[in-house]
Amino acid sequence: MASLELFNTLSGKLETLEPVGAPALRMYACGPTVYDYGHIGNFRTFLHVDVLRRFLRQQGMAVEHVMNVTDVDDKIIRNALAAGKGISDYTARYEKAFFEDMDSLGIERPEHLPRATEHIPEMVTLIERLAAKDIAYRTEDGSWYFRIARFPDYGKLSKKDFDGIEDGARVDVDEYEKDAARDFALWKAVKTGPDGVPEPSWQTALGAGRPGWHIECSAMATSLLGESFDLHAGGEDLMFPHHENEIAQSESASGHTFARHWMHVRFLLVEGKKMSKSEGNFYTLRDLLLKGHRASAIRYLLLSVPYRHQMNFTFEALSAATNAIDRLRTFHARILRGGFVAGANEAVRAATAKAAAEFTAALANDLNTAEAAAAISEMVRAANSSADAGTLGAENADEILRVLTTFDGVFAVLVDRDAELTKAALVWAQAEGRGDEASAELVARMGQSDAEIDALVAERTQAKKTRNFARADAIRVELTAKGIVIEDAKDGVRWKRK
């Protein structure tokens, strides 16, 4: 069992990640705010956290993973109001879509998926504890704030130095009266919308209102994992202020270290720029599926650059990832098909063992997904080469399959669910009135049933037997146009959707 050396934002060093005080590693990862469909930047973070949990479990470590769902916040309230819906009605569809997208991308479900709105009492209790220490204070409008001056360690995660900021300076921000400009909201008093209707709120001991964003994570993490736990993960943009504030609240209340280890996944750029709707480079998973890209290729691409490096998403790279997966799947199928000589080829055996060792070592070294994938490529080449020469042994095949299983336990791209997922996306788009967004090529490709393809392939095989190559080639051209690729192998004809 390899132990994972993971970069810890808090210490700025690589540290061994291990459970303390419990058999399972307790980890918390900030989840989605369900006000819209998730975009590929969101999913880069969730995918790398997925790699982390898959790798730990593969190494024999139990994991207790919490991912929250933020189902109340300013954007949700605003959008729900605009849609004329209650917030839970509004968020339900996006929450459902989020979990569907997680499944499409092969992201495992965390052990706990708490919703913010179902943990209001814990948040209130936490704020009350802070109030009892005079760390939380109430302003005239009924909101509650956190007094940053009372937490000297503030800034320890994001390495910010707030000495230059005057404590206690009275700065008016918005309509609220805070004691210091940086003090952040723990509880927001109920407001009235433009049409005089009060916004959604909870009646609690703190007054009527709703929780601040940061307190949600502190309360849910603490109630599910305890006051101290092993790892907290999230996107790099959450480091400040969100995670910094979580630490301040939680450690002020408990007097203990909140999370020992912090992991931050760096940003995803699209075509060299930060994703934004105005730049026209903003993509949800569903957008990409409708353009004809495969879910597996998106997963593989987003994992191809290690989490601690900023990654640039391009369509060229996406097509490269698609081809890379094809090679892996073709290889996997070849090994499964069998028909190898008895025994083992020692050179391949050595290459297989080397790949297995390097794969695990690469991931154990701060989740170096790029190096892990490279290790597998070398095995693939050695084995294909040997199989071409007729020297690959049945024992080699067994060993190779074990390594591929290990690989796929983390990367999860070998099993082909792409056609099914793309079809589901098409059905969804039609139901949403967005069917016209699907690319024409995709519609043609999906329109062809397996039986129809089989019939055409059989006709082509017959034509070839009678040496009617013109007809055979015409069929191949027709299928190619629909994204179907034919392979004439020694042991038969195969086809696949490109």
Added chain:
RNA sequence: GCACCGAUGGCGAAGUGGCUAACGCGCUGGUCUGCAAAACCAGUAUUCAUGGGUUCAAAUCCCAUUCGGUGCUCCA
């Protein structure tokens, strides 16, 4: 403005003091094939943004410059 990160072949990218600079994709040629596809073989950076420095030795450490990105406000 302040802070932080990055710059490696046509593209993506690993490597952070010492073997011929991984790996994937692409491209070129070859093997196989009726032709393709798949697969394999060979080739594709004498060189790691630029300029200086440290060292017996640097893509890897230091300084400067240029360019790109991010945070400082909601954000994965």
